Ligand SMILES: Nc1ncnc2c1ncn2[C@@H]1O[C@H](COP(=O)(O)OP(=O)(O)O)[C@@H](O)[C@H]1O
Ligand SMILES: O=C(O)C1=C[C@@H](OP(=O)(O)O)[C@@H](O)[C@H](O)C1
């Protein structure tokens with residue numbers, strides 16, 4: 200059975216919503232960030248600090264390519280859209296669902312950009328990251344869920360309602 204893949208900005212809710220969605224559908228939950236951390240045996244921020252953004256994206260790619268599952272919700276990291284090969288693999292696994300959240304709301308939620316592990320170019324602000332990524336999230340998604348002003352339960356319902364039969 201097909202999987203559902205959640206994409207979107209850091210702080211969009213991929214990990215928190217993904218686990219609840221999986222539970223209500225009877226699916227398995229996978230967070231690609233945890234796959235990376237287990238393979239590398241260290242935290243995301245430590246990897247990014249050590250090898251830099253570009254090589255982190257390759258580490259992320261290899262971790263995602265190792266995911267071969269069915270009937271699962273896959274929460275990805277926000278930077279997953281930067282490697283086309285990574286996204287091709289995820290597309291093969293299932294529907295790509297973009298959790299769309301306004302910049303203002305992301306800014307409210309993400310107040311630890313230097314420690315929560317964001318793959319961003321030197322000198323870039325969170326706004327630069329947002330503006331650069333939005334079109335990529337939209338390009339790869341086949342389902343877009345507007346998440347502003349909605350609680351977790353409402354978003355889970357919207358995702359379930361959006362799934363093609
Ligand atoms: N719909 C929502 N409304 C308000 N806060 C939310 C919502 N979804 C997630 N959050 C909060 O945003 C933060 C980041 O969520 P997280 O699932 O870690 O995002 P991601 O995995 O996309 O980076 C968490 O503190 C979470 O409680
Ligand atoms: O957006 C990013 O650059 C990243 C987001 C993180 O995941 P979340 O989106 O779950 O925070 C994680 O994959 C990594 O540290 C890079």
Ligand SMILES: [Mg+2]
Nearest residue numbers: 213214232274
């Ligand atoms: Mg997450």
